[in-house]
Amino acid sequence: MNSIEFRELTKSYGASRAVDHLTFDVLPGRVTGFLGPNGAGKSTTMRLLLGLDRPTSGTATVGGQRYRDLQDPLRRVGALLDAQAAHGGRTARDHLRVLAAAGRIPEGRVQEVMEQTGIASVADRRIKSFSLGMRQRLGIASALLGDPEVLLLDEPTNGLDPEGIVWIRELLRELAADGRTVLVSSHLMSETAAFADHLVVLGRGRLLADTSMEEFIDARSTPRVRLRTSEPDRLRAALSRQGFELTGAGGGRWTVEGIQAERLGRIAAGEGVPVLELADERVSLEQAYLDLTAEHAQFAATR
Numbered sequence: 496m497n498s499i500e501f502r503e504l505t506k507s508y509g510a511s512r513a514v515d516h517l518t519f520d521v522l523p524g525r526v527t528g529f530l531g532p533n534g535a536g537k538s539t540t541m542r543l544l545l546g547l548d549r550p551t552s553g554t555a556t557v558g559g560q561r562y563r564d565l566q567d568p569l570r571r572v573g574a575l576l577d578a579q580a581a582h583g584g585r586t587a588r589d590h591l592r593v594l595a596a597a598g599r600i601p602e603g604r605v606q607e608v609m610e611q612t613g614i615a616s617v618a619d620r621r622i623k624s625f626s627l628g629m630r631q632r633l634g635i636a637s638a639l640l641g642d643p644e645v646l647l648l649d650e651p652t653n654g655l656d657p658e659g660i661v662w663i664r665e666l667l668r669e670l671a672a673d674g675r676t677v678l679v680s681s682h683l684m685s686e687t688a689a690f691a692d693h694l695v696v697l698g699r700g701r702l703l704a705d706t707s708m709e710e711f712i713d714a715r716s717t718p719r720v721r722l723r724t725s726e727p728d729r730l731r732a733a734l735s736r737q738g739f740e741l742t743g744a745g746g747g748r749w750t751v752e753g754i755q756a757e758r759l760g761r762i763a764a765g766e767g768v769p770v771l772e773l774a775d776e777r778v779s780l781e782q783a784y785l786d787l788t789a790e791h792a793q794f795a796a797t798r
């Protein structure tokens with residue numbers, strides 16, 4: 496099994512709790528977005544899983560085993576934690592070769608992952624000359640090197656240009672479609688919505704949500720319809736008989752709360768009122784996410 500399991504995972508630094516009794520699973524075959532405001536505990540959770548830090552209590556395991564007990568850990572779990580960590584004096588190719596040797600990974604993988612991540616043409620340049628986006632791609636290449644079933648990527652879109660962001664989105668989807676377990680942290684909902692199937696949201700080290708992207712959206716959106724009509728008065732009367740209110744939105748547009756386009760369309764058709772435009776409006780995901788995390792956001796200035 497290649498799922499990741501967190502059970503009552505807790506990490507305290509002195510009096511402050513970076514991770515607080517966290518329990519959730521990350522399952523294979525889908526991309527799990529790991530969201531939370533700055534300081535919510537995402538990186539700490541990933542570090543605890545990789546054995547880079549010790550939990551105060553609780554466990555973090557891959558297929559029931561702690562990372563340090565895994566055989567061939569680089570072939571089981573690939574991680575991008577800090578794209579700046581690579582040694583600047585080395586070339587990208589040498590950096591990957593050293594990692595391959597350490598992880599008992601066939602050297603042929605080095606060229607493969609450089610091609611997969613679009614850095615083959617700069618393979619022999621020193622890493623210190625790399626832009627943040629190129630370092631990020633190198634970090635992803637390192638994570639993919641052992642062809643692992645489990646991938647942990649901490650803010651992988653950091654520093655990527657729009658083309659890079661589209662590329663990583665597709666890469667994440669392909670990795671999940673292969674049946675891999677993919678956990679990707681971000682503090683941006685809008686970005687995460689573009690690639691994640693499932694969401695885990697943290698706030699101050701605590702679990703705030705563990706839900707499919709679809710449920711997250713449905714649970715937080717009150718239905719609302721936006722429309723244009725040439726006969727607002729007749730539509731208003733028809734809607735009000737059904738308990739709905741037509742509200743002016745300016746520019747000849749109207750909104751109706753608490754109804755979906757399908758039902759509104761039927762009401763209008765039943766009355767013979769022409770509808771020129773009709774669309775369901777979805778709640779802004781970023782807003783739903785901000786609402787969820789607002790009371791848990793941790794800013795140095797307020798501490």
Ligand SMILES: Nc1ncnc2c1ncn2[C@@H]1O[C@H](COP(=O)(O)OP(=O)(O)OP(=O)(O)O)[C@@H](O)[C@H]1O
Nearest residue numbers: 508512513531532533534535536537538539540682
């Ligand atoms: N080594 C450490 N010593 C003391 N405090 C730490 C240490 N590492 C993390 N923390 C604290 O733990 C909390 C969680 O930090 P963490 O980096 O895990 O959050 P994050 O969700 O990854 O945030 P970001 O999006 O900013 O990376 C923060 O308050 C941070 O200051």
